[in-house]
Amino acid sequence: MHKGFWVTSDASTTDHAQLAALLFPHIDKTPADWLAHYPPRPLPPGAFVTRYAPSPTGFVHIGSIYASLVARRAAHQTGGVFFLRIEDTDKKREQDGSIEKIVANMINFGLQPDEGIVQVNPEIELGAYAPYTQSERVEIYETFAKDLVARGLAYPAFDTDAELDAMRRAQEAQNAKPGYYGEWARWRSASLEQVRAKLEAGERPAIRVRAPYPNAAHIQLEDEIRGFIDMPANDTDAVLLKSSNRLPTYHFAHVVDDTLMRVNLVTRGDEWLPSVPLHLQLFSYIGQPAPKFAHIAPIAKMDGTARRKLSKRKDPEADMTYYYQAGYPEQAVTEYLLNLANSSFQDWRRDNPRTPNHAFGFSIHKMGVAPPLFDLVKLNDISKNVIATFSAAEVYGLVQTWANKHDPRIAAVLAADPAYSEAVFNVERMTASPRKDIVNWSDVERAVGFFFDPLFADAVARDGYPMPEYPRQVITAILDHVAGFDPAQPKEIWLAEMRTFAEAHGFARDAKTYKQAPDQFHGHFGDMMMVVRVGLTARTNTPDLHEIMHTLGTERVRARIAQARAYMSSDAQMN
RNA sequence: GGUCCCAUCGUCUAGAGGCCCAGGACGAAGCCCUUUCAAGGCUUAAACGCGGGUUCGAAUCCCGCUGGGAUCACCA
Numbered sequence: 001m002h003k004g005f006w007v008t009s010d011a012s013t014t015d016h017a018q019l020a021a022l023l024f025p026h027i028d029k030t031p032a033d034w035l036a037h038y039p040p041r042p043l044p045p046g047a048f049v050t051r052y053a054p055s056p057t058g059f060v061h062i063g064s065i066y067a068s069l070v071a072r073r074a075a076h077q078t079g080g081v082f083f084l085r086i087e088d089t090d091k092k093r094e095q096d097g098s099i100e101k102i103v104a105n106m107i108n109f110g111l112q113p114d115e116g117i118v119q120v121n122p123e124i125e126l127g128a129y130a131p132y133t134q135s136e137r138v139e140i141y142e143t144f145a146k147d148l149v150a151r152g153l154a155y156p157a158f159d160t161d162a163e164l165d166a167m168r169r170a171q172e173a174q175n176a177k178p179g180y181y182g183e184w185a186r187w188r189s190a191s192l193e194q195v196r197a198k199l200e201a202g203e204r205p206a207i208r209v210r211a212p213y214p215n216a217a218h219i220q221l222e223d224e225i226r227g228f229i230d231m232p233a234n235d236t237d238a239v240l241l242k243s244s245n246r247l248p249t250y251h252f253a254h255v256v257d258d259t260l261m262r263v264n265l266v267t268r269g270d271e272w273l274p275s276v277p278l279h280l281q282l283f284s285y286i287g288q289p290a291p292k293f294a295h296i297a298p299i300a301k302m303d304g305t306a307r308r309k310l311s312k313r314k315d316p317e318a319d320m321t322y323y324y325q326a327g328y329p330e331q332a333v334t335e336y337l338l339n340l341a342n343s344s345f346q347d348w349r350r351d352n353p354r355t356p357n358h359a360f361g362f363s364i365h366k367m368g369v370a371p372p373l374f375d376l377v378k379l380n381d382i383s384k385n386v387i388a389t390f391s392a393a394e395v396y397g398l399v400q401t402w403a404n405k406h407d408p409r410i411a412a413v414l415a416a417d418p419a420y421s422e423a424v425f426n427v428e429r430m431t432a433s434p435r436k437d438i439v440n441w442s443d444v445e446r447a448v449g450f451f452f453d454p455l456f457a458d459a460v461a462r463d464g465y466p467m468p469e470y471p472r473q474v475i476t477a478i479l480d481h482v483a484g485f486d487p488a489q490p491k492e493i494w495l496a497e498m499r500t501f502a503e504a505h506g507f508a509r510d511a512k513t514y515k516q517a518p519d520q521f522h523g524h525f526g527d528m529m530m531v532v533r534v535g536l537t538a539r540t541n542t543p544d545l546h547e548i549m550h551t552l553g554t555e556r557v558r559a560r561i562a563q564a565r566a567y568m569s570s571d572a573q574m575n
Numbered sequence: 576g577g578u579c580c581c582a583u584c585g586u587c588u589a590g591a592g593g594c595c596c597a598g599g600a601c602g603a604a605g606c607c608c609u610u611u612c613a614a615g616g617c618u619u620a621a622a623c624g625c626g627g628g629u630u631c632g633a634a635u636c637c638c639g640c641u642g643g644g645a646u647c648a649c650c651a
Contacts, residue, residue: 055651090650161649168648177577178647206649231579242649250651274579274646297581300644307643339600343588346600368588370581371644378587378601388614433614495610502610510610529610541612 013152015192020150022196023205029143031286038129038260047080048265051258052106052113055087058095059312060105060320062374063269063299066337068111070296071267073362075114084116085257086133089247105320109330110358129261134253141248144256144286145207145241153285154240156205157187158198179236182213188237207241211281219277224265224294225367226273234277251275255282263291267364270295294364299340300371310374317374327402327441329390331357332383339382342366354389384436392426395438399425402441410445413452423551424451428543435543450537451551456560460538465567467534470522476565477505478528479535483561487554491546502528535564 041049050071054064075082084106088094100120106112107119115127131137148154157180159167164180171178188210198205215235223229240252248256258266273295283290298309301317310318317323323333335357338345348360387395396414400421403411414421425448428435437447449455467475481501485494499509507521507528508514514524522528533542536557542548549557 053651057651087651093650157649159649164649175576208649226580229579232577236647239649244649247649249649253651269645269651270580271645271651276579295580298645302586305643309644340587343600346587347589350600372588373586375586375601381601428613431614435613437613498610526610533611539612543612545610545612 016152017150019155019192019195020146022192022199023149023156023207024142024146027139027142027146029139031144031147034140034143034260038262041081041262043081044079047078048075049081049083049261049263050075050265050267051083051085051116051261051263052111053085053087053254053257053268054102055090055093056095056098056102057093058098058101060101061310061312061318062320062323062333062337063310063318064102065105065109065111065320065333066299066340067267067269067296068106069109069334069337070294070341070362070364070367071265072111072113073358074265074267074294074364077362081114083127083129083261084113084118084132085261086117087250087253088133088135089242089245089249089253091135091245091247109334134257135247137253137257138246140260141241141252141256142246145248145252148209148240148285149207152210154207154209155188155190155237156195156198157185157208157237157239158195158203158205158243159187180208180238181211181236185213185237204243204246206239206243208237208239209278209282209285211235211237211278219280221276221280221290221293223273224292224364225297226270226295226369229273229276231274231277234281236278238278240282251278251282255279255286258291259283259286259288265292265294267294267296270297294367296367297369297371299374301374307371307373309371315374317376325406325442327399327406327443328379328383329386329398329440332379332386332440335386336379336382338362339378340372343368380439383439387438387440388429388434388436392422392429395425395429396422399441399444406442407445410455413454420451420551424448427547427551437543450539450542451548453556453559456538460563460567463538465534465538465564466540467568468523468527468530470531472568474505474522475531475535475568478531479561479564482532482535482549483558485549485554485557487550491544494546498529498532499525536560538564 043049052064052068052071054060072082074080084103086099086102099117103117103120112118115129116125116132118124118126125132145154149156159180167180167184168178170176171184176184185208187205187208195205211234213235215233217233219231219233221229238251239249241248254266257263276293280290300307301310301315303314312318335345335349338357338360342360342362344366345357345360345362349357352359390398396418400411400414403414427448438444445455449459478501489497502525503509505522505528508517508524511524511526514521514527529545530540533545534540536545536548536552537560552560
């Protein structure tokens with residue numbers, strides 16, 4: 001066969017050892033040394049050691065926060081450890097500032113790792129299993145690779161990109177299975193001399209695992225989320241160490257690092273499921289037990305009729321900056337994610353409205369296997385409820401922080417009178433059933449903007465007054481009456497007094513009376529109150545009127561009335 | 576194409592042979608309460624992809640089909 005142009009017999013044991021020495025002359029350690037250097041963790045039985053292992057590509061995906069949340073809860077609920085490991089083995093995709101972004105996001109969302117980089121500027125790395133950055137662990141990977149080569153379980157391959165491309169095309173043409181395996185694997189059985197010649201010519205090989213081929217065996221695993229899975233064992237010679245930069249591929253780094261860092265529960269996206277046979281093979285080759293696996297379904301979105309993974313290219317909500325910009329409280333995003341992970345969270349939250357969510361008994365086994373659809377409406381609902389539990393001072397502080405960064409105009413307006421701002425956020429808040437009208441911080445202007453004169457002026461300039469259509473003198477009479485508002489007057493008295501006024505000015509005292517003889521009235525009491533509402537706020541939906549007036553204060557109430565009257569006489573569109 | 580995974584209301588899901596003519600939540604509609612807007616309370620519409628088995632009995636077990644997804648890189 002042409003493809004096996006270097007047909008040599010399998011090298012002997014001594015040849016393997018020589019090959020290893022030839023490839024890794026600078027490595028004098030053995031896997032046992034590293035295993036001893038990173039001993040098993042003194043943890044209670046059943047404690048999970050988990051990690052979040054992102055690549056620093058400059059983008060924090062909501063799926064990453066989701067995965068961290070799951071990993072951290074799984075660890076901490078069992079008295080274990082959760083750490084952060086930076087997987088920077090692809091230098092081409094790396095972007096500056098990524099690590100800062102990752103760490104900042106984890107801290108923001110209460111997902112601080114126990115080990116790894118826990119702080120940046122200045123950088124602080126914690127933990128006894130350091131370094132937690134893969135590019136700083138090359139000696140470790142090379143030690144394990146050398147050992148594999150010495151035992152004939154891995155070998156150098158000098159194929160160029162062009163050769164690999166040609167191979168793939170040939171395989172496609174022949175309808176053969178794609179990949180580097182069996183007889184297609186040209187360097188599988190190269191002689192020591194052939195390797196030496198390439199090395200002397202200055203070429204650098206990739207190190208590939210020598211997988212059994214053909215391989216009829218099957219692997220089994222009990223996934224923590226998916227249960228029992230059976231798959232054909234691996235038979236392709238995957239790259240372990242890349243020729244380009246000598247750094248490990250994900251597969252090898254995962255096996256070596258998770259072994260050495262004593263991870264016993266690997267939580268990761270389910271796109272890794274197909275490479276589990278390779279991983280299991282590698283764990284077995286290095287003679288170490290495989291950890292448990294929990295393959296998480298990705299958060300998805302509808303694209304036409306197909307459901308697909310949330311994409312950083314197409315979906316703004318995939319990027320965490322979306323949530324910061326919109327001003328969702330971290331707690332809301334966390335609880336939404338918790339709800340996706342364990343739908344029983346909603347029942348728990350209903351039964352424990354004020355308990356911090358870390359008290360929720362999260363269960364990795366209860367996670368769904370199908371990709372859930374991202375649902376902004378649900379997030380909004382959760383967010384509204386979360387915000388309703390905050391005090392006025394908390395809301396004010398959070399809005400101010402958000403506005404300083406994302407909306408300077410709102411920030412200035414709120415800062416102009418802090419006491420007033422806080423009073424605004426207190427409207428209908430500390431009651432048995434607090435008002436739930438703020439979805440996120442960017443929604444604050446819509447919800448309560450009318451309280452603030454500059455924002456109110458903008459809204460009027462933009463939308464005018466949505467005043468109901470009654471004779472002008474009726475409206476002005478109502479407004480003039482309201483101008484005499486006394487903040488000291490209790491709500492009930494004020495309402496009774498307004499009702500009397502309504503009856504004296506052509507409005508039915510209640511809806512029932514009005515319905516019985518609609519042609520005898522302008523409208524009913526509620527209709528009249530709408531005039532008051534619009535006159536004061538230029539809005540048709542607002543909180544309780546008495547509270548609004550109380551908060552606005554006499555002066556502002558009078559000014560608003562005057563403004564409404566002026567607008568009416570100047571604007572022909574208002575009756 | 577190979578391999579693997581998945582399939583209950585529009586959405587998130589509960590459901591591990593009888594408790595299910597399928598339950599909850601969001602969303603939708605309606606009613607009540609109410610000065611209004613919310614909230615809250617009550618009510619309604621809304622689902623087991625299809626076909627075969629197994630069983631006295633299936634959303635639940637088995638097989639097939641269909642549909643979707645993931646993956647098959649010196650990216651992770």
